[in-house]
Amino acid sequence: MVDEMPAFPGSVNKILQMTSSIDCAPKDLVQVIEHDPVMMAKILKLVNSAYFGLSREITSIKHGVVFVGLNTIKNLAISIATMGMLSKTGPAGLDMNRFLLHSLGTATVAKLLGKRLGVASDRATDYFVGGLLHDIGKVVFAQFMPQEMARALKRVEVEKVSLPIAEMIEIGADHAQLGGMLVEKWQLPHTLVTCIKEHHSQEQNGNTNKVLDCVVAANIMIKQMGFGCAGNLVEDRLPGHVSARFGMELAELRESMGNLDEELEKANAFICI
Amino acid sequence: MLKFTFRGVRGSIASPGPETVIYGGNTTCIEVRAGSELIILDAGTGIFPLSQTLAPEFPLTCHIFISHTHWDHIQGLPFFIPMFVAGNRVKIYGGQDPVTGKGVQEALSRQLEYAFFPIREAELSAELEYISLSENQVVNIGDAQVTSVLMNHPAINYGYKVSCGGRSLFFTGDHEWPYNIYEPDDDDYQLFEDHIAQKRKSIIDAVAGVDVLIIDTAYTDDEYPAKKGWGHGSFSSSIAMARDAGVKHCFFTHHEPTRGDKGLEKAFQAAMDKHPSQPGDPKFHLARESFTFEL
Numbered sequence: 001m002v003d004e005m006p007a008f009p010g011s012v013n014k015i016l017q018m019t020s021s022i023d024c025a026p027k028d029l030v031q032v033i034e035h036d037p038v039m040m041a042k043i044l045k046l047v048n049s050a051y052f053g054l055s056r057e058i059t060s061i062k063h064g065v066v067f068v069g070l071n072t073i074k075n076l077a078i079s080i081a082t083m084g085m086l087s088k089t090g091p092a093g094l095d096m097n098r099f100l101l102h103s104l105g106t107a108t109v110a111k112l113l114g115k116r117l118g119v120a121s122d123r124a125t126d127y128f129v130g131g132l133l134h135d136i137g138k139v140v141f142a143q144f145m146p147q148e149m150a151r152a153l154k155r156v157e158v159e160k161v162s163l164p165i166a167e168m169i170e171i172g173a174d175h176a177q178l179g180g181m182l183v184e185k186w187q188l189p190h191t192l193v194t195c196i197k198e199h200h201s202q203e204q205n206g207n208t209n210k211v212l213d214c215v216v217a218a219n220i221m222i223k224q225m226g227f228g229c230a231g232n233l234v235e236d237r238l239p240g241h242v243s244a245r246f247g248m249e250l251a252e253l254r255e256s257m258g259n260l261d262e263e264l265e266k267a268n269a270f271i272c273i
Numbered sequence: 274m275l276k277f278t279f280r281g282v283r284g285s286i287a288s289p290g291p292e293t294v295i296y297g298g299n300t301t302c303i304e305v306r307a308g309s310e311l312i313i314l315d316a317g318t319g320i321f322p323l324s325q326t327l328a329p330e331f332p333l334t335c336h337i338f339i340s341h342t343h344w345d346h347i348q349g350l351p352f353f354i355p356m357f358v359a360g361n362r363v364k365i366y367g368g369q370d371p372v373t374g375k376g377v378q379e380a381l382s383r384q385l386e387y388a389f390f391p392i393r394e395a396e397l398s399a400e401l402e403y404i405s406l407s408e409n410q411v412v413n414i415g416d417a418q419v420t421s422v423l424m425n426h427p428a429i430n431y432g433y434k435v436s437c438g439g440r441s442l443f444f445t446g447d448h449e450w451p452y453n454i455y456e457p458d459d460d461d462y463q464l465f466e467d468h469i470a471q472k473r474k475s476i477i478d479a480v481a482g483v484d485v486l487i488i489d490t491a492y493t494d495d496e497y498p499a500k501k502g503w504g505h506g507s508f509s510s511s512i513a514m515a516r517d518a519g520v521k522h523c524f525f526t527h528h529e530p531t532r533g534d535k536g537l538e539k540a541f542q543a544a545m546d547k548h549p550s551q552p553g554d555p556k557f558h559l560a561r562e563s564f565t566f567e568l
Contacts, residue, residue: 026454027461051371052423053407062461066451066468068371070502071427075372122467 002182003042004083005143008100010271011036012085015077026070033061033077035270037103037132038086038139043076044129045186057189060125086139091146093153094138094231097271101228104267107131109218110211112263117210117245130195130215135230137179137196138163145171153231163232164200176200204241213242221254227264275417275440276567277485278304281319282560284447284491284505284527285345292533297562300345301527303444303487307417307437311335314433314444319562320349332360336414339367340446341430342380351384351392361399366412368421368429369405378403406431409479422479424448425472426504432476434483440568442485443520447527449489449504450514480518484568487560488514490525493540494547508544515555526560 006012014032018024033039040061047064048057058064065073086096110131114124141149152166159166164174180197195212198205199219220236222228238250246253281287281299289298300317311330313320316337327333333355340346355361367377381403385394394401404412408423408431417437424432424445432445451469455462480486491505505527506514515523528537541559 027459030454046371049371050407051369051374051429053410054423055409062465063468065454066425066465066472068423068429069425069427069451070454071504072371072429079372122464125464 001144002140005038005042005140006084006086007038007042007080008036008096009085009088010100011039012081015039015081019074019078019081024074026065026074029074029077030061030065031270033073034128034132035100035104035267037100037136039077039080040129041133041136041183041186041188042080043073044188044192045183046076047073048187048189059189059192060129062125086143090142092142092149094142094149095229096139096142098229099135099138099231100271101267102222102230103132103135103228104270105222105225105227105264106134106215106218108263108267109221109257109260110214112257112260113214113217113246114210116257117214119210126189126191126211127214130192130211131218133179133183133192134196134199134215134219135175135179137175137177137182138230140178140182141167141171141175156231156233160234162200162234162236163230174200200236202237202239204239210245213245216242217246217250217253220250221257224250224254225260225264274306274308274567275435275437275442276306276565277442277487278323278565279319279524279526279560279562280304280323281315281317281349282526282528282562283317283345283530284489285530287318287345287348288530292535295534295561296528296537296559299562300348301340301446302349305435305442307435308415310415310417310437312414312417312419312435313337314435315340315346315446316350316353317345317347318349321352324349324352324354327355331355331358332362334362335364336412336419337363337365338419338431338433339365339377339380340424340432340444341426341428342367342370342377343426343428343447346446347380347384350381351390356397356399356401357392359398362402363399364402364404366404366406366419368407368423368431370429376403376405420479422476424476425451427502428504430504432480434479441483442487442568443480443483443518444487445489445506447489447504448506449502450506450510452501477514477517480514480520483518483520485522485524485566486515486518486520486555487524487526489527491527491529493543496529508540509548512544512548512557515557516551519553520555522558522566523555524558524560524566528560 107128111128114127148170152170155166167174280302299319301315302319303314305312406421412419420434421431426447430446434443488511490511492507497507
């Protein structure tokens, strides 16, 4: 069922428009895919699937382009684009534009935090992908259980509970669990699975995953900055082990990142094209 | 014993005529004899002349490995005579198309649809079997092993390594080395370079030390820039791969369809002049239809 899930309207339009020209620039195509959580997840699913049986994990679209070929990635994107597109709000009432902004903002900041931890540039993409996909479970709920998700979002607004709690009440599972299960089933890289599954955990649970810590911090920071919105109005606190990772509390960490406007504007500009 | 015969060496489209009588006009097909086994690499139009020689071996079992399903690699399949004769067994191997989710069976089934061919798949008398392959899958056939290696082309394309009795050959199918889609001053340039280096290493490791490399060499170096991204190699890229993999013999194939015999020999000579022989170099050859080589 989830295989039929369409992608975000902006990227669907861009993919269809760009690929109608034989001169479509590969890097522009890659950029569009990399900014859409649904396209990203679905393409990573396919390139990591048994169709290829690759002996290595493919963790990014660029990696996929080199290992399975540009034209295959291009045609996968076209096949996703032709499935239709997510509605801008839909019956669940989740504003997809603001959701996308939240995801891209988290991705951008997670990557910056990764670099700050001294991560090599070839791994920095993992941080971006982790941030982009961390809330993928919400899109699935909104698309396939819109009434339950609408009730959960309402509960957040009225009762001021966190979205995962509201989802547990209305659906019986939260978006982190669902998203984690989904990408695990899709055989996405293990780091990414943990990132999605555990991004609301206050406990370390034995994970020493740097990507997860950066996504957790980025998610909270972006929410605090009011950059986009993915339905959860309750601000989480930075878990102790994440503070320890950066050697500081949230406010200081945010302060030390300097002005993020320029980086975040790129995400904003991308959505507005 | 491992030996092979080129049955089709032309790329893209069959090119018969007075200009191609020496090297041949049929599209890709290589007959491989590994011990007592018949392995066929690709089913371009060259599979038809091959199939005309096989009647004395009926009932036969043969193994057809399809590199990818672009026309020039499957066009001869409906004319593969052993499929029409009861008692024969034809096993067809190839990759799955991740875009449609369909396996190699789709290639033959669609070719045999009413609009394209008068005989339906159900009417073929031989026993047919389709096997979908993933990367680095080893298929044991008698004393031979065939291993699939994911190459780079605008379709899923497997190169195949065939080993038997301590000898081995590698056929690339269609292949162009991936190139960087970013400019040197782009942020992602180096990351992409690293991925390319990894991919190159994985392919070279798979090919390393084979006796014979049969490689897509569609273009001259002058032609390549205008054809970048079309999924084919050039003389220089093929020579570099043969050297890096330390092969003994390298056969250039997938000849450009508009290149006649004289032009082909001229292009070959120009490439040899550009890349003077080095110690340990492979012996370079132009693939020629009907030519047999025993390893």
